[in-house]
Amino acid sequence: xxxxxxxxxxxxxxxxxxxxxxxxxxxxxxxxxxxxxxxxxxxxxxxxxxxxxxxxxxxxxxxxxxxxxxxxxxxxxxxxxxxxxxxxxxxxxxxxxxxxxxxxxxxxxxxxxxxxxxxxxxxxxxxx
Amino acid sequence: xxxxxxxxxxxxxxxxxxxxxxxxxxxxxxxxxxxxxxxxxxxxxxxxxxxxxxxxxxxxxxxxxxxxxxxxxxxxxxxxxxxxxxxxxxxxxxxxxxxxxxxxxxxxxxxxxxxxxxxxxxxxxxxx
DNA sequence: GTAACATTTCGTCAATTCGCGAAATGACAG
DNA sequence: CTGTCATTTCGCGAATTGACGAAATGTTAC
Numbered sequence: 001x002x003x004x005x006x007x008x009x010x011x012x013x014x015x016x017x018x019x020x021x022x023x024x025x026x027x028x029x030x031x032x033x034x035x036x037x038x039x040x041x042x043x044x045x046x047x048x049x050x051x052x053x054x055x056x057x058x059x060x061x062x063x064x065x066x067x068x069x070x071x072x073x074x075x076x077x078x079x080x081x082x083x084x085x086x087x088x089x090x091x092x093x094x095x096x097x098x099x100x101x102x103x104x105x106x107x108x109x110x111x112x113x114x115x116x117x118x119x120x121x122x123x124x125x126x127x128x
Numbered sequence: 129x130x131x132x133x134x135x136x137x138x139x140x141x142x143x144x145x146x147x148x149x150x151x152x153x154x155x156x157x158x159x160x161x162x163x164x165x166x167x168x169x170x171x172x173x174x175x176x177x178x179x180x181x182x183x184x185x186x187x188x189x190x191x192x193x194x195x196x197x198x199x200x201x202x203x204x205x206x207x208x209x210x211x212x213x214x215x216x217x218x219x220x221x222x223x224x225x226x227x228x229x230x231x232x233x234x235x236x237x238x239x240x241x242x243x244x245x246x247x248x249x250x251x252x253x254x255x256x
Numbered sequence: 257g258t259a260a261c262a263t264t265t266c267g268t269c270a271a272t273t274c275g276c277g278a279a280a281t282g283a284c285a286g
Numbered sequence: 287c288t289g290t291c292a293t294t295t296c297g298c299g300a301a302t303t304g305a306c307g308a309a310a311t312g313t314t315a316c
Contacts, residue, residue: 015143016147018139018147019141019147052262053263054263068263072305075264090260090262091261091262091313092263101236105236108233109237181294182293195275199294215282215283218282219283258316259314260313260314260316263311264311265309266308266310267306268307269305272303275300279294282294283291283292284290284292285290286287286288
């Protein structure tokens, strides 16, 4: 529980996690691949449905060998709160954390329209 | 023109630029401070209205001295396409690139619902 | 138990990055 | 042209990071 899902991962860490090309590819792949919830024919609801770490490695690197680099990228994405991992038998399956993603979207989309022009008035009297 | 506004700044560079705490603070400040368009009492429309580099430095570091670190952070945000800078007299004034911001929001918000479960079917036959 | 499989952690190395002060550049006033 | 102000570029050192292979961990099958 200590490193699976940080309570409130800070935004910079999220952006940083997405700011590396390989990690962004991984994230993109997971977004296209993972359903947040899947109802199986038995009626069971699985919280996460997605590729295994091995499948991610394969898709990203093309090789069938599991890559420790990908594992570490997945770890950083997970610590940033952007993805989740869950053990299923021998495998770890990966999913995106849609809640964190939505929070990021909300942060970026809610842009103040910039009407407070006097934002620097109180401080910063240095420049003319 | 060569480094003012990249034609299509890649997303990883944008995320990376936002993925550093100081840069994210700068970006936040600019978002709260910069109007995309301001109509002056003369009727002129200025494309960018925002703080100078010195004011950004002051707001972020608290000191009135201009910091080369902030200047380099602004440069990285600018190269990523997230902000714009425009000379006005002796000063450079900063503004956010709302178009790039909107593109980023659209990228994050348009999340495939993950219904294509067979995304790994063709490749990646390695794992069970 | 041992063996095989899937994944993570560790150690190392090259490359990048952050912050800083000093020097350089660009713009304007006199 | 000279000086001054605002900002950027340069050089440097310390810290971080990405990639890689080797070793360790956890899970299931036998």
